[in-house]
Amino acid sequence: MCGIVGYIGNKQAAPILLDGLGKLEYRGYDSAGMAVFDGQEIRIAKAKGRLKVLYNMTRGGGTMPGTAGIGHTRWATHGEPSDTNAHPHSNEDASIVVVHNGIIENYMKLKKKLEARGYQFHSETDTEVIAQMLDYYYRGNPLEAIMKVMHRMEGSYALGIMFRDHPGEIYAVRKDSPLVVGQSPEGNFIASDVPAILKYTREVYFIENEELVCLKADSLNFYNIDEEELQKEPVTIEWDIHAAEKGGYAYFMMKEMQEQPKAVADTLNPRLKNGGIEIEELGMDEEELRAVEKIFIVACGSAYHTGVTAKYVFEGLARIPVEVDLASEFRYRNPILNKNTLVLIVSQSGETADSLAALRQARALGSRTMGIVNVVGSSIAREADSVLYTWAGPEIAVATTKAYSTQLIALYLLALKFASARGTLRKEELQTMLEDLRQLPEQISLLLSHKEKVQKFANRYLAAEHIFFIGRGIDYAISLEGSLKLKEISYIHSEAYAAGELKHGTISLIEEGRLVVAVLTQPELYKKTISNIVEVKSRGAFVMAVTTAGNTEVEKVADYVIYIPETNPYFTNSLAVIPLQLFGYYVAIGKGLDVDKPRNLAKSVTVE
Numbered sequence: 001m002c003g004i005v006g007y008i009g010n011k012q013a014a015p016i017l018l019d020g021l022g023k024l025e026y027r028g029y030d031s032a033g034m035a036v037f038d039g040q041e042i043r044i045a046k047a048k049g050r051l052k053v054l055y056n057m058t059r060g061g062g063t064m065p066g067t068a069g070i071g072h073t074r075w076a077t078h079g080e081p082s083d084t085n086a087h088p089h090s091n092e093d094a095s096i097v098v099v100h101n102g103i104i105e106n107y108m109k110l111k112k113k114l115e116a117r118g119y120q121f122h123s124e125t126d127t128e129v130i131a132q133m134l135d136y137y138y139r140g141n142p143l144e145a146i147m148k149v150m151h152r153m154e155g156s157y158a159l160g161i162m163f164r165d166h167p168g169e170i171y172a173v174r175k176d177s178p179l180v181v182g183q184s185p186e187g188n189f190i191a192s193d194v195p196a197i198l199k200y201t202r203e204v205y206f207i208e209n210e211e212l213v214c215l216k217a218d219s220l221n222f223y224n225i226d227e228e229e230l231q232k233e234p235v236t237i238e239w240d241i242h243a244a245e246k247g248g249y250a251y252f253m254m255k256e257m258q259e260q261p262k263a264v265a266d267t268l269n270p271r272l273k274n275g276g277i278e279i280e281e282l283g284m285d286e287e288e289l290r291a292v293e294k295i296f297i298v299a300c301g302s303a304y305h306t307g308v309t310a311k312y313v314f315e316g317l318a319r320i321p322v323e324v325d326l327a328s329e330f331r332y333r334n335p336i337l338n339k340n341t342l343v344l345i346v347s348q349s350g351e352t353a354d355s356l357a358a359l360r361q362a363r364a365l366g367s368r369t370m371g372i373v374n375v376v377g378s379s380i381a382r383e384a385d386s387v388l389y390t391w392a393g394p395e396i397a398v399a400t401t402k403a404y405s406t407q408l409i410a411l412y413l414l415a416l417k418f419a420s421a422r423g424t425l426r427k428e429e430l431q432t433m434l435e436d437l438r439q440l441p442e443q444i445s446l447l448l449s450h451k452e453k454v455q456k457f458a459n460r461y462l463a464a465e466h467i468f469f470i471g472r473g474i475d476y477a478i479s480l481e482g483s484l485k486l487k488e489i490s491y492i493h494s495e496a497y498a499a500g501e502l503k504h505g506t507i508s509l510i511e512e513g514r515l516v517v518a519v520l521t522q523p524e525l526y527k528k529t530i531s532n533i534v535e536v537k538s539r540g541a542f543v544m545a546v547t548t549a550g551n552t553e554v555e556k557v558a559d560y561v562i563y564i565p566e567t568n569p570y571f572t573n574s575l576a577v578i579p580l581q582l583f584g585y586y587v588a589i590g591k592g593l594d595v596d597k598p599r600n601l602a603k604s605v606t607v608e
Contacts, residue, residue, distance in 0.1 A: 002087075002101040004179070005196050006070040006160040008170050009187015009217045013069035014061025018051070020189075020196035021073045025051050025597070030081035034071035035088040035097040036064040037167050042097050046086035067187075067217070068170060070160040072099035080124070089128040091135035092120070095164040098134065100127040101192055102156035102177040110152065130159065138163070142171055146212060147227055150175070156353060160190055173212040178351045178379065181205040181213050181220060183234060188215040194237055195394055203234045206377045235377055253397035253489075253595045257581055258448060261441040263402040264574070266391040267409045268437055275431065277417045282370075283386035289421040292342045292368075295322045297411075298330045298358045299346035302404045302484060307346060308477040309573045310411035316570060317425055318418035327354035330361075337365040344414075345371050348395060348403040350378025359384055372410050374403050388414065397596045399489050401581050404481065405444070408574050412437065415570075436568040440575070443565040447578040451586075454579050457544065457560055458586035461515055464492055468509065469580075470499040470536075471519035472529055478519045478546075478573050482580030489595045490588040499532040512540035517580070518558065519546045521572035526551060533557045544583075546576050 003024025007016045017034045025032075032054040033046025043064055047053040051073060058064050072087035090097045104110070107126035110133060115121070119132045130149065138145040142163050156176035163169070172179060172190040182189035184201035190213070191197045194204060207213060210225040222230040249255035271279050295314060297307035307324040314322045325335070327345075331354065337343070343362035347355045350373035359380055362369050371384035374392050381387045390406035416433060419425035425433075461467065467486060469479035476498045483496035497506050499518070510516065516536045520529040526547075533543050534557055545558035549566055564575040588595045 003073040003192045003196065004070070004099050004101050004158055004160050004190065005072075005192075006099075006170050006172065006190040006215070007187055008068040008168070008215050009184075010067060011186055012061065012065060013067055014058060014064040016200070017069050017071035018055055018058075018061050019199065020191060021051055021071050023195040023198075024192055025073050030074055031083070031086035032071070032073045033086045033088055033099075034058075034064070034069055035090075035099075035162060036066040036069035037162060037164070038064070038066040039167070042090070042094055042162055042164050044088055044090065044094060044097065046083060046088065048081050048083050048086060068162065068167065070097065070099050070162055070170060070190075072160075085123045085125050087125075087127060089123060089125060089131045091131050096131055096134045096138065097162045098127060098131045099160045100130060101158040102175075104129060104153050104157065105155035106153065107155075126155075130157075134161065140165065142166055142169065143212070143214070143223065143227060146171055146173060147225060150210065150212075150225060158192060168216055170215045171212065172207070172215065173210075174207045175209050176353060176356065176379075178349070179207045181207060181215070183220060187217055188220055190215065195396070198237060202237045204237060205232050205234055206382070208382075209379075251397065251589075251594075251596050253399055253401065253585060256395055256397055257401045257578075257585070259393065260402045260405045260448070260578070261445045263390075263392040263406050264409055264444060265441040266393075267389075267406040268413070268440070270391075271413050272434060272438070276420065277413055277434075279388060279413065279417060281387055281389065282417070284368075286421040289418055291340055292320065292418070293340040294342075295320055296330070296335065296337070296341065296343045296362070296367075297322060297324045297346060298327050298343060298355060298362075299324075300327050300352055300354055302400045302481055303346040303348065303352075303355075303407060305477060305481040305484065306404060306407040306411055307344075308480060309408060309474055310415065312474050312477070313412060313415040313570045314418065317415050318422055319424045320418060320422070325358075327352065327358045330358045335362075335365075337362060337367040339366050339368070341367040343367045343369045344411075345369060345380055345384060346373075346407055346411075347371070347378075347380055348374045348390075348392075348400055348407075350375045350380040352380075356380055356383070372407060372414075374406065398598055399485060399584075399595065404577070405574060409437070409440075412571060433568055433570075436571055439565075440567065440571065443567065443575055444578055446565060447575060448582075451582050454562070454582040455586040458583050459590050461587055462590040464515060464587075466509070467492055467494045467515045467517065468506075469494065469496040469517045469519070470502065470529075470532060471496075472499050472525040472532075473522045474569070474573055475499075475519040475522055475525065475529065475576070478521070478576045478580070479517070481573075481577055482517060482519070482584070485581055485584035486587060489584055489593065489598045490591060491593070491599070492587065499529050502532055502535060507535060507539065510536050510539040510541050514541050515544065516541040517544045517546065517583075519576055519580075520551065520554065521546070521548050521564065521576055522569050530554065530557060546579055548572065
């Protein structure tokens with residue numbers, strides 16, 4: 001949540017800041033602002049609303065001359081969206097200016113301390129406390145002041161800081177919030193995420209926890225929290241900036257849905273070698289795989305839903321017990337872990353605050369950890385014992401589609417790897433399942449090519465107030481994700497239920513004309529789910545069914561049927577989720593909503 005960009009070099013900073021913030025607007029979009037040093041003063045402009053308000057206010061940055069500046073796009077945590085609460089924040093005379101991503105947990109205590117010393121506050125934010133703290137400790141040495149403030153702050157933060165007394169410098173520091181530094185012949189950059197600066201450079205440095213960097217136009221200096229200078233090596237970003245742009249689509253979400261076949265193939269194909277599965281970055285041999293006695297899958301949101309599917313896959317194929325936990329709950333339930341427990345942390349960004357904290361807790365309790373992440377060099381990727389990358393490419397839309405699909409693939413591969421090592425799957429069975437996996441990209445393409453059929457059906461439910469999803473086993477996991485996709489972008493109340501639980505209370509919610517989406521792709525549960533469809537139909541529901549080709553019996557009880565191609569029952573989520581993604585998308589589009597930036601949500605949740 002929230003995006004930071006900074007630039008210092010030989011070009012005008014404001015247009016670069018606005019361009020970079022445009023690439024980060026998926027991280028926050030209730031207000032935006034920037035601060036630029038004009039040679040004498042630090043000038044600040046900020047405004048409530050989308051970035052275009054700030055763009056128009058500053059005439060594309062033309063009214064803010066200067067070659068050093070910091071910018072911010074906000075997703076509110078402390079204080080309502082407003083011009084006053086927007087970043088940057090400063091001390092009283094604007095000689096120290098700060099942009100901030102994260103949450104300062106002890107800000108009220110710090111604020112009271114400063115107020116007792118005569119400091120006045122103008123916003124409701126925790127960030128203004130940082131600016132005033134810097135003012136309190138500043139004695140001409142920015143590095144010393146920043147270090148003193150770091151020692152006193154609790155929580156998470158990535159900061160961009162400018163001091164009027166040091167016009168040729170920008171300072172940046174991070175703790176538990178992402179921050180990258182870019183280097184080019186025309187200047188140096190800071191950003192919350194690589195796409196913001198990829199237009200200008202491919203050479204980036206990933207800042208570790210409690211590290212600080214001083215940027216000048218032609219140099220970078222890195223320090224640890226003890227003010228000791230560090231030597232860091234740059235990383236070259238291989239993917240192209242065009243991968244992070246819309247490419248002719250109206251919305252990133254549709255572009256990313258259409259990219260799913262390629263993303264799935266890119267994640268899958270390099271790991272299928274020599275008739276088996278080879279995961280070079282796994283860092284575990286077969287003996288270590290066999291030694292694992294239990295797996296925990298820890299994640300948030302859609303990533304958690306992939307874990308619900310993976311529980312069925314791991315337990316069914318590898319015969320190893322699996323628990324699936326929401327990261328925010330895992331941290332506080334005192335889990336029972338040991339050295340024979342493997343904790344899988346699933347996160348698109350690799351920066352999800354609760355997931356990162358869960359990883360650290362698991363390591364502290366002696367368990368082996370593995371990150372399943374999309375962003376190379378992210379915090380989870382760096383801190384886990386091993387990592388399995390999902391090669392989805394940049395995902396900009398807040399509602400995940402291709403990252404979800406690639407997480408499923410990574411978990412399938414891992415489950416099959418465990419099954420092979422533990423001898424619970426015959427060689428011929430493994431080969432058949434690998435062939436099913438190879439067919440998934442083409443099958444996903446086929447489903448996407450029929451998107452107009454889903455759109456036509458979705459247009460009938462633009463005015464719906466409540467929609468329910470039901471399924472059993474893996475179909476329940478699919479229903480969870482379908483329901484989330486719908487509610488987060490269309491704002492229609494939606495719930496997913498295990499179909500067998502309907503009669504235990506929730507069937508009372510079914511009334512005449514209510515849409516129920518029933519997923520039935522699991523052969524052994526097919527007839528039982530048919531019975532559940534009959535139950536809701538008898539209460540007046542209108543049923544859309546998603547099932548596997550050949551299950552034509554469902555047409556007798558459902559009002560509308562979407563068929564997916566045949567595949568192994570363990571892999572049906574990869575196909576059944578596609579029409580559900582499309583359904584949510586077209587309902588939201590039909591209502592005139594911005595599917596890329598749904599209200600109150602941000603792409604990367606880097607605070608608890």
